[in-house]
Amino acid sequence: MGKNLTKRSEDYSKWYNELVSKADLAENSAVRGCMVIKPYGYAIWEKMQAQLDKMFKETGHENAYFPLFIPKSYLSKEAAHVDGFAKECAVVTHYRLKNAEDGSGVIVDPEAKLEEELIVRPTSETIIWDTYRKWIQSYRDLPILVNQWANVVRWELRTRMFLRTSEFLWQEGHTAHETKEEAIKEAEQMMHVYAEFAETFMGVPVIKGVKTDSERFAGAVETYCIEALMQDGKALQAGTSHFLGQNFAKAFDVKYTTREGKQEHVWATSWGVSTRLMGALIMMHSDDNGLVLPPKLAPIQVVIVPIHKGEEQLDAISERVNPLVKELRSKGISVKFDDRDTYKPGWKFNEYELKGVPLRLAIGMRDMENNTYELARRDTLSKEVVSADGVVERIEGLLDEIQETIYKKAVDYRDSHITEVNNFDEFKELLETKGGFLSAHWDGTTATEDKIKELTKATIRCIPLNFKEENGVCVYSGKPSKQRVLFAKAY
Amino acid sequence: MGKNLTKRSEDYSKWYNELVSKADLAENSAVRGCMVIKPYGYAIWEKMQAQLDKMFKETGHENAYFPLFIPKSYLSKEAAHVDGFAKECAVVTHYRLKNAEDGSGVIVDPEAKLEEELIVRPTSETIIWDTYRKWIQSYRDLPILVNQWANVVRWELRTRMFLRTSEFLWQEGHTAHETKEEAIKEAEQMMHVYAEFAETFMGVPVIKGVKTDSERFAGAVETYCIEALMQDGKALQAGTSHFLGQNFAKAFDVKYTTREGKQEHVWATSWGVSTRLMGALIMMHSDDNGLVLPPKLAPIQVVIVPIHKGEEQLDAISERVNPLVKELRSKGISVKFDDRDTYKPGWKFNEYELKGVPLRLAIGMRDMENNTYELARRDTLSKEVVSADGVVERIEGLLDEIQETIYKKAVDYRDSHITEVNNFDEFKELLETKGGFLSAHWDGTTATEDKIKELTKATIRCIPLNFKEENGVCVYSGKPSKQRVLFAKAY
Ligand SMILES: [Zn+2]
Ligand SMILES: [Zn+2]
Numbered sequence: 001m002g003k004n005l006t007k008r009s010e011d012y013s014k015w016y017n018e019l020v021s022k023a024d025l026a027e028n029s030a031v032r033g034c035m036v037i038k039p040y041g042y043a044i045w046e047k048m049q050a051q052l053d054k055m056f057k058e059t060g061h062e063n064a065y066f067p068l069f070i071p072k073s074y075l076s077k078e079a080a081h082v083d084g085f086a087k088e089c090a091v092v093t094h095y096r097l098k099n100a101e102d103g104s105g106v107i108v109d110p111e112a113k114l115e116e117e118l119i120v121r122p123t124s125e126t127i128i129w130d131t132y133r134k135w136i137q138s139y140r141d142l143p144i145l146v147n148q149w150a151n152v153v154r155w156e157l158r159t160r161m162f163l164r165t166s167e168f169l170w171q172e173g174h175t176a177h178e179t180k181e182e183a184i185k186e187a188e189q190m191m192h193v194y195a196e197f198a199e200t201f202m203g204v205p206v207i208k209g210v211k212t213d214s215e216r217f218a219g220a221v222e223t224y225c226i227e228a229l230m231q232d233g234k235a236l237q238a239g240t241s242h243f244l245g246q247n248f249a250k251a252f253d254v255k256y257t258t259r260e261g262k263q264e265h266v267w268a269t270s271w272g273v274s275t276r277l278m279g280a281l282i283m284m285h286s287d288d289n290g291l292v293l294p295p296k297l298a299p300i301q302v303v304i305v306p307i308h309k310g311e312e313q314l315d316a317i318s319e320r321v322n323p324l325v326k327e328l329r330s331k332g333i334s335v336k337f338d339d340r341d342t343y344k345p346g347w348k349f350n351e352y353e354l355k356g357v358p359l360r361l362a363i364g365m366r367d368m369e370n371n372t373y374e375l376a377r378r379d380t381l382s383k384e385v386v387s388a389d390g391v392v393e394r395i396e397g398l399l400d401e402i403q404e405t406i407y408k409k410a411v412d413y414r415d416s417h418i419t420e421v422n423n424f425d426e427f428k429e430l431l432e433t434k435g436g437f438l439s440a441h442w443d444g445t446t447a448t449e450d451k452i453k454e455l456t457k458a459t460i461r462c463i464p465l466n467f468k469e470e471n472g473v474c475v476y477s478g479k480p481s482k483q484r485v486l487f488a489k490a491y
Numbered sequence: 492m493g494k495n496l497t498k499r500s501e502d503y504s505k506w507y508n509e510l511v512s513k514a515d516l517a518e519n520s521a522v523r524g525c526m527v528i529k530p531y532g533y534a535i536w537e538k539m540q541a542q543l544d545k546m547f548k549e550t551g552h553e554n555a556y557f558p559l560f561i562p563k564s565y566l567s568k569e570a571a572h573v574d575g576f577a578k579e580c581a582v583v584t585h586y587r588l589k590n591a592e593d594g595s596g597v598i599v600d601p602e603a604k605l606e607e608e609l610i611v612r613p614t615s616e617t618i619i620w621d622t623y624r625k626w627i628q629s630y631r632d633l634p635i636l637v638n639q640w641a642n643v644v645r646w647e648l649r650t651r652m653f654l655r656t657s658e659f660l661w662q663e664g665h666t667a668h669e670t671k672e673e674a675i676k677e678a679e680q681m682m683h684v685y686a687e688f689a690e691t692f693m694g695v696p697v698i699k700g701v702k703t704d705s706e707r708f709a710g711a712v713e714t715y716c717i718e719a720l721m722q723d724g725k726a727l728q729a730g731t732s733h734f735l736g737q738n739f740a741k742a743f744d745v746k747y748t749t750r751e752g753k754q755e756h757v758w759a760t761s762w763g764v765s766t767r768l769m770g771a772l773i774m775m776h777s778d779d780n781g782l783v784l785p786p787k788l789a790p791i792q793v794v795i796v797p798i799h800k801g802e803e804q805l806d807a808i809s810e811r812v813n814p815l816v817k818e819l820r821s822k823g824i825s826v827k828f829d830d831r832d833t834y835k836p837g838w839k840f841n842e843y844e845l846k847g848v849p850l851r852l853a854i855g856m857r858d859m860e861n862n863t864y865e866l867a868r869r870d871t872l873s874k875e876v877v878s879a880d881g882v883v884e885r886i887e888g889l890l891d892e893i894q895e896t897i898y899k900k901a902v903d904y905r906d907s908h909i910t911e912v913n914n915f916d917e918f919k920e921l922l923e924t925k926g927g928f929l930s931a932h933w934d935g936t937t938a939t940e941d942k943i944k945e946l947t948k949a950t951i952r953c954i955p956l957n958f959k960e961e962n963g964v965c966v967y968s969g970k971p972s973k974q975r976v977l978f979a980k981a982y
Contacts, residue, residue: 029622030565031609034558036622039637042555064533067525068611068642068658069581072588074521076596086597090560091585092611093599095646097563097577105567106577108584108608117599118522120559120583120611131520131527140833146530151559151642155586167559342631 033166043299069118084218088155162279170274183267194239209462221245233435235488241271291356307364441481443474524657534790560609575709579646653770661765674758682715685730700953712736724926726979732762782847798855932972934965
């Protein structure tokens with residue numbers, strides 16, 4: 001059949017771009033750096049959203065919506081924040097167009113200049129904390145546990161679909177608390193929620209940790225993160241959760257009356273995941289034949305393809321298939337019976353393989369006679385002939401099995417790509433040959449971190465949370481260190 | 492108790508603004524014309540979204556996502572469209588800020604000027620049809636039935652929360668078809684879907700019709716609409732569905748190979764409803780005590796308030812209430828047991844009345860002895876004492892009854908406010924005294940329509956679809972007419 005898909009071993013990056021395009025997930029738009037998320041890609045994102053939203057609500061959060069635009073002066077109110085986000089942003093300066101006098105089209109009306117420019121939100125801490133000032137008077141108003149699903153814009157010079165785009169979709173949680181302890185607990189909780197989502201639903205194993213000073217969110221005291229490892233040995237940050245201390249409460253003067261009647265600044269967190277998760281999902285499990293999707297997030301879990309000549313055979317097949325479709329749907333399984341006559345079975349097999357549908361059922365005239373189906377797994381590409389009698393149970397069992405199998409495969413890959421390194425020559429060599437996470441001692445300085453990045457392009461992905469204390473010496477500077485950290489090249 | 496809510500009869504407009512604010516639905520933000528949708532308001536919008544999304548999918552539509560930004564030149568490609576939308580829009584001219592040299596904050600970096608300005612989408616026909624050109628080659632690629640949930644911006648000088656804001660949330664469907672007939676059928680279908688949603692879920696009766704030339708969507712051949720009538724006698728356009736002909740296909744050069752092998756331009760529709768529906772929902776049923784929500788869209792359908800002294804009594808009440816809560820939830824009823832000690836029962840009664848919770852259950856020590864609850868309906872404010880044994884069935888029955896009752900009340904109001912008018916003096920008088928829809932003959936010219944608007948502020952809300960043909964003379968010009976149309980002052 002041939003999908004004309006570049007092999008991963010040939011050019012991983014090209015393979016990814018082709019896959020995104022050929023599997024109908026997304027495409028570039030006329031606006032530099034902004035993508036169109038196509039219906040099939042969006043259907044996966046909707047499944048991710050629905051599950052995340054459920055988990056946010058189960059942990060007590062509510063959704064709300066804040067303005068797209070942020071007054072320019074707001075960005076300056078938190079010193080670290082403006083350095084991180086003012087650099088690359090979309091600036092609205094005018095609010096009207098008018099017809100060009102030469103009839104050539106429309107031009108910006110110079111008389112419609114805004115007094116203060118508006119920034120298209122790159123993240124919403126500033127506008128939200130400006131709002132929270134009005135919502136919070138006393139401890140009775142706390143905690144505020146709010147999430148927003150929204151689009152944000154960060155002007156990127158080098159973009160890649162899903163992984164780095166100027167506009168992207170995300171959720172951003174913004175919470176307000178009475179105490180430091182409660183805020184830290186919240187930030188940690190959301191890191192765990194993200195990890196559970198990544199592992200249980202996306203089948204993507206992650207390492208939990210905290211960021212170093214230089215990789216921390218602009219305005220945060222601590223950034224918790226989950227880091228995944230892609231098939232090419234590069235790391236991908238899949239989600240972050242920030243303990244913001246009182247930085248934004250101070251910048252926007254948000255105080256509350258404590259239980260003891262004092263005035264205190266409020267404690268904050270923020271946390272987010274984005275359509276970047278789509279990039280991780282695509283890269284994690286897919287192969288040279290196309291996408292491989294975890295059953296829990298696949299828009300179509302089972303596709304049924306009839307193999308027939310003429311209308312009469314199709315009618316007979318449909319009569320057998322329709323009750324099966326109904327039964328699968330009643331069990332919450334998403335199934336598509338592709339009885340289109342405009343495409344041949346071989347074309348369809350190819351198409352659903354490319355699109356990563358976990359299970360494919362084929363049924364021809366011999367299957368009709370034998371009361372069977374041919375069942376094909378997308379992840380292993382293996383096939384089996386099953387009796388129509390037990391097919392529903394077999395499908396249910398296989399969907400669970402595929403979810404587990406692809407997760408375990410990803411765990412194995414990840415575990416075999418965390419390598420302890422104790423000297424810098426080895427560090428550099430392993431980074432180029434094996435890739436993955438390099439577990440190495442680091443002296444704790446930004447200077448060393450920068451130097452290693454400059455020499456190798458590897459950054460500290462995180463200081464893992466559950467690593468043991470261990471005395472050692474920094475892999476670069478030779479200075480003393482108490483814990484290993486994880487280095488990697490990253491997306 | 493007193494909500495300090497202005498009475499509708501005193502100042503309807505002030506009542507609305509206070510209600511939006513006091514019921515925690517939304518508030519103004521620091522950005523002119525942009526609102527913050529608060530968690531309680533957003534929870535209602537989420538319920539509306541979920542139901543609409545279900546109805547769109549049941550009619551074969553899929554969701555996708557297109558860029559926030561539209562290149563300025565795109566707007567000019569469809570002549571009528573640019574006239575309608577270029578006037579008031581947010582224009583992005585730069586993509587970077589930098590530190591001011593005097594240290595006063597950040598300024599726009601003059602070197603980061605975009606070659607072509609970007610418009611924040613006021614609606615997405617142009618960027619979407621630019622994309623469809625790549626998706627459509629042959630009739631096999633049609634129809635395309637796509638919807639997008641998104642934020643849009645139209646720079647408004649006079650804004651009102653939910654009803655008219657510079658940024659608002661909406662869905663916009665954009666479909667592409669082989670034939671004119673199929674596209675018209677689609678546009679009509681979506682008008683019917685909107686009407687069904689408004690009536691069955693929002694409890695808002697609507698009149699279906701088409702817009703006149705001057706009220707039509709910029710770029711449409713025909714605009715179908717649903718029009719509702721608010722309690723103050725003003726009409727509100729609740730949704731529109733446009734048959735776009737081949738206008739956008741021609742502007743963006745989107746052709747397909749027909750079944751006969753010819754090249755033809757594609758036929759289009761677009762359709763949308765927005766957070767404006769929230770305004771209609773709020774105004775339709777609410778009263779001087781606060782919000783009245785239809786049970787099908789209420790975030791909390793039943794609230795249970797304990798009346799007790801001390802922990803021991805609360806424990807006893809909780810023991811009785813907890814299994815009820817569980818049973819109601821198992822039936823899909825959204826219930827809140829408000830056992831907070833920080834607020835008194837009277838405060839809570841007031842709060843949930845203001846927030847429009849359809850049913851309130853109160854339980855005190857006497858109810859404990861008698862095995863009863865006090866059940867209060869929000870719509871009629873009537874109370875009854877019910878046995879705990881049959882309370883679940885009673886609640887289920889009442890939720891249905893409330894949904895029906897408020898809809899019928901709205902239908903009665905609407906029906907008694909459609910008045911046939913046959914001369915212009917009567918027209919002017921009725922508009923000021925009774926309001927509502929005035930059903931009058933019109934000569935079909937924009938000149939007459941404009942003149943009537945100038946003299947009375949009334950516009951033609953629609954040419955109703957199911958009105959009978961009837962010969963008459965125009966209420967203003969005296970020229971011949973074949974059908975009555977509906978005039979009203981409108982939001
Ligand atoms: Zn302060
Ligand atoms: Zn053309």
